[in-house]
Amino acid sequence: MTPSPTKQFTKNILERKVGQKPGFLNVHEHSLPPRLFMVSFDGDLYESREFENYDSLMAAFVSQPQARHWIDVRGYQNLELMERLMLDFQIHALQMEDVINDYQRPKVEEDGNRLFIISRMVTFTEEHEIDDDQISLFTGPNYVLTLQSDYEDCLNPLRERIRAGKGSIRKKSSIYLAYAILDVVLDHYFPAMAQLGEYAEELEDCLFENPSKKLLSQILDLKREVVKIRRIIWPERDKINEILRMDEAQIPHDLRIYFKDIYDHAVQLIDLVDNYRETTSSLTDLYLSNVSNRMNEVMKVLTIISTIFIPLSFIVGLYGMNFSREQPDGEINPLNMPELYHPYGYVTLLGFMGLVVVGMVYYFYRKGWLN
Amino acid sequence: MTPSPTKQFTKNILERKVGQKPGFLNVHEHSLPPRLFMVSFDGDLYESREFENYDSLMAAFVSQPQARHWIDVRGYQNLELMERLMLDFQIHALQMEDVINDYQRPKVEEDGNRLFIISRMVTFTEEHEIDDDQISLFTGPNYVLTLQSDYEDCLNPLRERIRAGKGSIRKKSSIYLAYAILDVVLDHYFPAMAQLGEYAEELEDCLFENPSKKLLSQILDLKREVVKIRRIIWPERDKINEILRMDEAQIPHDLRIYFKDIYDHAVQLIDLVDNYRETTSSLTDLYLSNVSNRMNEVMKVLTIISTIFIPLSFIVGLYGMNFSREQPDGEINPLNMPELYHPYGYVTLLGFMGLVVVGMVYYFYRKGWLN
């Protein structure tokens, strides 16, 4: 069984060395060796390449100063590469630390006209947990540099759009490319949210069909996932809002509407996640109410059975008493249980007990306990 | 059974293609073929027409530049039409995407002196759910362009007012027409809220009369609807507030009071929805308390019956014992259950047991368990 994300996170924090110098690049053992990609394009040009080494990438990069370039570094296991990136792209050590630590909430920083943006790519896993990977993005006059810890990401539709030359992306500036990346990343929140919603409905169905003991635990775990994604989306929204408040130098006027659009999407995601919060709260309430209802049902069965048979048992016990018709001296005690000697005593009693049962059943029926 | 709105929404999200270029117009298969309406009017003029095709509509539109026009497009299943609208009315691709996606929270965007407004038209359905349809609205110097996905809407009272020339609507600017549309849309929230309130009272009556197992589920579903409409009304209010903060160029000074009026209505709706939130919370509490009370009642019946009969059963069991008056060797054991041989043994015991019953009933009466 894999550790829960909380456990994993706890482990990561414990491994982290405290008191390091600021900007210390703590390359994790289990991080991947870097792969270097670059997509270069302008209106006419389109080249998508993976490079063997950083030098060849840089050579290609500087040889086409008029084109836009999307440099994409995946995997951090090469401290030297990271330091060369910092040098060549004027990345501050603290920013590179944020990139490599791989657990930074979404944010944007501006430095002159350049932006440093961190986004989180979200998926809803098979284990019903929100998994979020970090993508770090630096903009420059004619490039966007992205860094991620995994080889796989959610950006292939965008790569395909650049290749196909669809839309105006090939003709637009590097900041538009940055926007396009943020847009695709945020777009992928929707299917994750939809899967989470489907899982919530699965749990709701369970609740009414065969509620297991683990169900509450699962509902509360889901609640925590909802809270978790909420804590990712809010800073995502704040980040885009901060971009919208930047001035012309960072965000040209005609691109503003694009960021406004992803802002709308972020707000819609917040609405959605609040919806799920309400849903999981409802599920908790329903679960607890179901527990009470089941106890109620158990109690009713017990009460019906007991209430019917306890008086009957008394009656049969009554006629099981050994009061003697005769005293030891042979004298007759006519008052001692004469019923026992009546020819119709037994059948009368059976009939009486039948009436008692009918009366009680009617009483329970009137109380509505029999449905 | 139709899927719940949440399920429907989840389905929509899953169908949505992620990573599309911004402004991609995703015309849904199940969307309706567009119908084109235009109402043209000024102080004297009044014409209300449906057009066969877009060209004839545009011809009519440009031929009366001095009049105001309300162009009303219903149904989106024609990509080419949408693109011509974008071109002729300078609509940004991202705005048209918002229109067609049909799930955008209420908002306003200004672009020069033009406004782009999205509202949601709300109804409370037979299935006790909030159904909300989107109406998108663009203003221009002498026109208002509205787009909606359905053929039916809630604006007929307004159309009738224009036709009848009631009020000053025929003499006022296009921004006043936009206001009038927003006003009528918001007016329709009130009956929806009233129906929701009536349903809440139905559920409350159920609670006291015959609470079914499904009741809590229904209450919690209603709670979710209340939360849902809350999330629609708040941005509605924010939208109007944003309009109120616009300057003279967008909202002339003498129209400000009209928008202030619908702002008041939006705030009143928020009060109302908070009222319903409180009501549904109360219902949940009452339901859970009812469950406890019913269990209490069951327990009391069980306890009364058991407490009365268990001691009696002991007593009759006592006198059902077979302690022998004679030892096997014929010697007498006078201490072995002499009661059994007493001439009044049986009736004394019956009387004693009667007293026990009376005592217990009195005890329960004093405890207040008998009412």
Add this chain to the structure above:
Amino acid sequence: MTPSPTKQFTKNILERKVGQKPGFLNVHEHSLPPRLFMVSFDGDLYESREFENYDSLMAAFVSQPQARHWIDVRGYQNLELMERLMLDFQIHALQMEDVINDYQRPKVEEDGNRLFIISRMVTFTEEHEIDDDQISLFTGPNYVLTLQSDYEDCLNPLRERIRAGKGSIRKKSSIYLAYAILDVVLDHYFPAMAQLGEYAEELEDCLFENPSKKLLSQILDLKREVVKIRRIIWPERDKINEILRMDEAQIPHDLRIYFKDIYDHAVQLIDLVDNYRETTSSLTDLYLSNVSNRMNEVMKVLTIISTIFIPLSFIVGLYGMNFSREQPDGEINPLNMPELYHPYGYVTLLGFMGLVVVGMVYYFYRKGWLN
């Protein structure tokens, strides 16, 4: 039984016609025919009159331009009168709509130097509900115009003060008169709050003395009333705050302290209502805990009785068995229940059962179940 306010409100909303032109004056059938009052005063002058018709009122009004006038219209069932008021006192149609609809949350609007203020007069009814009536107020250079739907209001102490010439009210401006009205209206919230508080204490006493099944329902209803008055007081406070932020032209500097004073009162009311919110929450918790405690008590009685008698019943059942001392062939089975033939068998058993009872009672005493 009168409908609950929520029901009444729902009904009102359903009756309201949606889609009306803005400023449509919807005179309710059941509204009262207007009565026209005017109090005219300055340092020396004091006249308080009811007028037969609007013309005579206006004649009196214009004949004393140097005095201050409080024109008080009660009852709205005269559309023509309302329209003449709009004309003579420059009231916007939307404002008159707010007046007549009679369900507008407290607010203030400024129009030049004139104020339009809506307040709500609150009482706590016999049915333990917050009843709030609207008073609408327009200020002018030498007059205050108030409109209310009922003939009765809470302003008589103020009328008496003007008549008696107490305080400086006769010497002050019309805006001071407006303040005085707002002050008296807000003063009346305190006794309403006190009655609500007394009712809360009544319910609390019930809780400990004879909690009925309806009690939780009553507590939750009270909670809703508390929430309702909270939603009235907050905008009341906001309204006064807005007045305080107006400039010299609307609120002369020396009057500012008076509005600050009623602001303090509004804040004090908010403190009070939050206090009651906490109280009603406590009551809910106490009620639910009482239900649990009662169930606990029932369970304890059941358990004590059962635990004492069930083992005893077993014992007497044991000696009610018919194991035979003799085999059918007459052979003796000395091991079959020899106790039954022992001369002290019965009394020994009675003694033993007495010990069992004492032991159990002691056990329950130690558990603390007997107090």
Add this chain to the structure above:
Amino acid sequence: MTPSPTKQFTKNILERKVGQKPGFLNVHEHSLPPRLFMVSFDGDLYESREFENYDSLMAAFVSQPQARHWIDVRGYQNLELMERLMLDFQIHALQMEDVINDYQRPKVEEDGNRLFIISRMVTFTEEHEIDDDQISLFTGPNYVLTLQSDYEDCLNPLRERIRAGKGSIRKKSSIYLAYAILDVVLDHYFPAMAQLGEYAEELEDCLFENPSKKLLSQILDLKREVVKIRRIIWPERDKINEILRMDEAQIPHDLRIYFKDIYDHAVQLIDLVDNYRETTSSLTDLYLSNVSNRMNEVMKVLTIISTIFIPLSFIVGLYGMNFSREQPDGEINPLNMPELYHPYGYVTLLGFMGLVVVGMVYYFYRKGWLN
């Protein structure tokens, strides 16, 4: 039994006459006759006197214009004195109303360079309630005037400091004296909070030792006291914050750090009170859980006893049946209860029932019900 503070407060409100002219001085019957104190000091001078009448106080006051004076009026039962104070110290009637009404939340008002400050002195009473008395304070160029309803207050340590000439207080301005009063008043919140905290721990101990029925009621009462003190401390903090935002004319720059210091204390008190809120919530949860646990324990005893003896009772009942070995006609029924005639029938059955008991006890032990 003294009425609870809420009851007292409700009574006060009901007694208050509504609709009075603003600034009406409602001297309560039960208020104390005023006592007049003045401490006069500068670097050298120190005089602390109680005056017989207001004239002698004023004579002393005006005779030392170069010194600082702390005039301290305790008890309000003299309307004429109050009016003379208003005249001599330019106190607005509304401010004097706030003083005398004795129930004003903490606030500060500035009027030119003068401050009017209301603070509340808090104690935690023997009855476990927050008792708060009002102290009203006016600053002037060379004096501070305080008014309180009681003869006793918490300011003696400050009086002693002035007498002893400790610190720089004798050399500083009247605004510093005002600060020193506020500081001592706020300092006294800490022991009140500590006592409240000790009481909370007492209740927690009760919870685990001998939880009475009244305990929840006490916990919820404490919760309300916590909420009450919270509503006193927050405006206290806001008041100091407002003072900090005043400009040089009111608060000289070198005194700002002193007010910042009491601001820190107010924030610390807020932290503390939030801590207690959390504590009382925990207590409520623990109480309710204890109730459930006790019910669980009762149920377990019942279930263990019943589960052990009910089957045994069946068995002994079985062998109490009277199936006859002989038919009436003397024919033998060998299948009718031959066990009863077996020489080891009884002991075998006793052994079997012993095994059943052992098995069940083991089962309960495994379930963990026996600890």
Add this chain to the structure above:
Amino acid sequence: MTPSPTKQFTKNILERKVGQKPGFLNVHEHSLPPRLFMVSFDGDLYESREFENYDSLMAAFVSQPQARHWIDVRGYQNLELMERLMLDFQIHALQMEDVINDYQRPKVEEDGNRLFIISRMVTFTEEHEIDDDQISLFTGPNYVLTLQSDYEDCLNPLRERIRAGKGSIRKKSSIYLAYAILDVVLDHYFPAMAQLGEYAEELEDCLFENPSKKLLSQILDLKREVVKIRRIIWPERDKINEILRMDEAQIPHDLRIYFKDIYDHAVQLIDLVDNYRETTSSLTDLYLSNVSNRMNEVMKVLTIISTIFIPLSFIVGLYGMNFSREQPDGEINPLNMPELYHPYGYVTLLGFMGLVVVGMVYYFYRKGWLN
């Protein structure tokens, strides 16, 4: 058993003397005698010394005006030393009071270009409690002065970095040193949080394995610790935010990014603590649900056993009745319990009772009560 932190805190408050002059230095009896450390460095220089007395420290300090110095005073038990520090480093009495009282929430104060910063160093103790020690920090042109009550702190990694000359710390200004201290202090929150998280998971495991009665108490205690650390981290964040809003004179532009970095960490800590809050809430819910589930299980066992055996007991009781086949006069009552004389009466009854048991078990199986 050591007192709980809350108890300790309550005790501290009670000991604190109220009404002291502002800036009164209340040296606690149990505070440690001061030890004096100084680290002096610049690009080349590195000296780390402990001084016997304050004079030798000051001599060393003034002899190297071109270097940066970190003066570190640990232990406060020397009033004279504290007063000399105030004099030599221009520390206000109120600031020194904050230092020595040792219970000040995180804050920053600026005084000219100098900063006074209070941070709290957090650990999670063996007793599962948040322990926080205060570190107070004053910056000057070429020094940082820190004061702490204990000899041990969490700053050794930083001291080692200065010694090793790692990073640029030796070349940077004193404000950078202040940053570095804050950074290391905040870094240590992460392992404390991780330990808290591990403890939360321990409790969760307990919940599912062997929930003790104390468990809820432990969960609620943990909840309180989470609330406590939350109240430490929020002002920590606010403090850093306030530093970020200072101008160039306090925080040079190139250092701003460093403070931004620790701001990010503070926000991440807030996310983390909110995560734990959600977790502890889940644990409470799970605990309470487990209590209900256990009660349910108890009830089911009771109900199954009772429901099976109570009817059987009735049946065997029925055939234990003594209805007589013969009347006293010898006449035969053929209807009185003829079953008893039937040759297969007993075995038939045993079979019938077996069927009843099978039927009931099947019923319980269908209800799902047997798993």
